[in-house]
Amino acid sequence: MKNRKKIMSVLAVGCMAASTLMSGNFVFAEGEKEVDGKLVIWEHTAQFENPLKEVIAGFQKLYPNVEIEYQIKTSDQYYNLLQTAMQAGETPDLFWTNGTATTNLQTYAKQGLLMDLTDKVDFSMYDGTQAMDICTIDDKVWATPTGEVGGRACFYNKDIFDELGISVPETFKEFEDSLPVIAEAGYIPIAFSGSDPWASLFQFEPLLAAMHLDWLNEYQEKGDVAVNDKRVVEVYDKMIQWADKGYYGTGYTGVDESGALLAFSKGEAAMCIEGTWNLQTIQENNPDLNFGAFQIPCEDGTKPFVGTNSCGFSVSANTENEAAAIAFANYFASLDGQKIWLNALQAIPCTKEIVSENPIINEMADFDVQTESYYSILGYLEGDGESPRNVWEEDQCKIFTGGISVQDFVDELEDLTR
Structure with missing residues (x-):
């Protein structure tokens, strides 16, 4: 057989x-x-x-x-x-x-x-x-x-961090403050695929957990939450602000996930926020790359991990x-x-x-609390009609090209929940 x-x-x-x-x-x-x-x-x-x-x-x-x-x-x-x-x-x-x-x-x-x-x-x-x-x-x-x-993590180039005197951040402010320092040194702060909805999700979810763990906790406690909440909008707006400042590099809306991972693997970018399973891809792209991983912290130092x-x-x-x-x-x-x-x-x-x-897996596993996935929550809350996850996949990347506003995007998702 x-x-x-x-x-x-x-x-x-x-x-x-x-x-x-x-x-x-x-x-x-x-x-x-x-x-x-x-x-x-x-x-x-x-x-x-x-x-x-x-x-x-x-x-x-x-x-x-x-x-x-x-x-x-x-x-x-x-x-x-x-x-x-x-x-x-x-x-x-x-x-x-x-x-x-x-x-x-x-x-x-x-x-x-x-x-x-x-x-x-x-x-x-x-x-x-x-x-x-x-x-x-x-x-x-x-x-x-x-x-x-399985979940998300921020991969980082240890040599670039050492060169610029940057430490693994202990607060969200420390993480965000490192971005202009990296950009001014001529590196891409975060390798990012703005053309792939899944790659976008794998960055959005850790940022949501770091910026508004309270929103995720609200779902855990009540079993219900507004997916168009202002806290969700704030995270998407933050990503667009970073893009406008050049923190994703030029032309990021035309970069696919493989391209973003390759840019990080080649040392062109200091960080890449991605799915944890891409560890092997990065190692295969560049076996000599000196890199590690961490979970993006909340402002109070809590390290959440978006995992399933x-x-x-x-x-x-x-x-x-x-x-x-x-x-x-x-x-x-x-x-x-x-x-x-x-x-x-x-x-x-x-x-x-x-x-x-x-050792890199152990670095990724250094977290304080495991949180739910935004994508999973969309599925848990979907109504009887079209799935909000399908609409999310179709329209996610439009917020980066100006094809739809963040508010309109999350509102259409909310309309499809129960």
């Missing part, structure tokens, strides 16, 4: 580990009992194949008698293939979903296709984080989360090997399992219990 891989441990039974319930918490207990049998696991894209292989290898050191077959699907066909398997009564023992980011998880839970993991898996590692939100519906946990959080969590695996309610499936879910959700997963992915951890082997 295409993309079908099988990993089977042939080690003799040695030091076994199992998940046992003790005082409401699951722990790995030596010699508790033998778990054997076969599991089938589905992943949705090849990006996660190596991390999954490494987690399986770690799991099988504890459970050498469990045979695991994993299958890597393509993201565009994944849910169709999963639905077909479910209808045929061939649901994999464990399988990935988007969690609560889409309606699939909720649908499967309502159809009785998922095992309730609430009291079967130890999720204590995620206490104090937002990781559980993506796999929890009505106080029941239908999948494991991951310890990964990711879902791990659900367990089929009809699995024929429940003990092994629950054992794998526990291992995947554990500190050991997520250390392996995140280091293989080169991803930012949502908890300080996990330290990356990449």
Whole structure:
């Protein structure tokens, strides 16, 4: 079968580990009992194949008698293939979903296709984080989360900062005050793609968090907020002011995201506010670049991080090997399992219990509070008609070319919310 891989441990039974319930918490207990049998696991894209292989290898050191077959699907066909398997009564023992980011998880839970993991898996590692939100519906946990959080960060050229005597900012004023200093030295302060709505979002969201964390907190507290609030307008206006002062360089409205990343990689720009996943792109563009990353601080010194969590695996309610499936879910959700997963992915951890082997990832992970994405909020609040996220994507960059005013732009988004 295409993309079908099988990993089977042939080690003799040695030091076994199992998940046992003790005082409401699951722990790995030596010699508790033998778990054997076969599991089938589905992943949705090849990006996660190596991390999954490494987690399986770690799991099988504890459970050498469990045979695991994993299958890597393509993201565009994944849910169709999963639905077909479910209808045929061939649901994999464990399988990935988007969690609560889409309606699939909720649908499967309502159809009785998922095992309730609430009291079967130890999720204590995620206490104090937002990781559980993506796999929890009505106080029941239908999948494991991951310890990964993807988001935004400000990459900076350490050599340029040293040359100009600039330190990593501790307040928003310090950040903004550095921009004219950089410009006067002949560098582009911030490499920016004004032609790409996503690149624009990846700069707008950290600035919104730094300038008006209170707006984001308001949404977290009430579950509702005006997306055309004056605080949102102020952030967009700030970006336009910086553009008018030349802080994005000349012709930034015609620069695409790759061009902005290349300008930073070549040392033409001192900073680039982008998605954290672009770390590898920058390193590939220029392996010799001396750069780091930080989160843009609020004026009071708080370092917010705009991030989104990711879902791990659900367990089929009809699995024929429940003990092994629950054992794998526990291992995947554990500190050991997520250390392996995140280091293989080169991803930012949502908890300080996990330290990356990449120092720049640890710099990106140096934040005080994780905040919601503006784009996600648009989705949460969308009404019954056209999605505000579609309009956002179509009109976002027009505010930089003068095609639409900031106020008109956010007003049209607000009109499409519930």
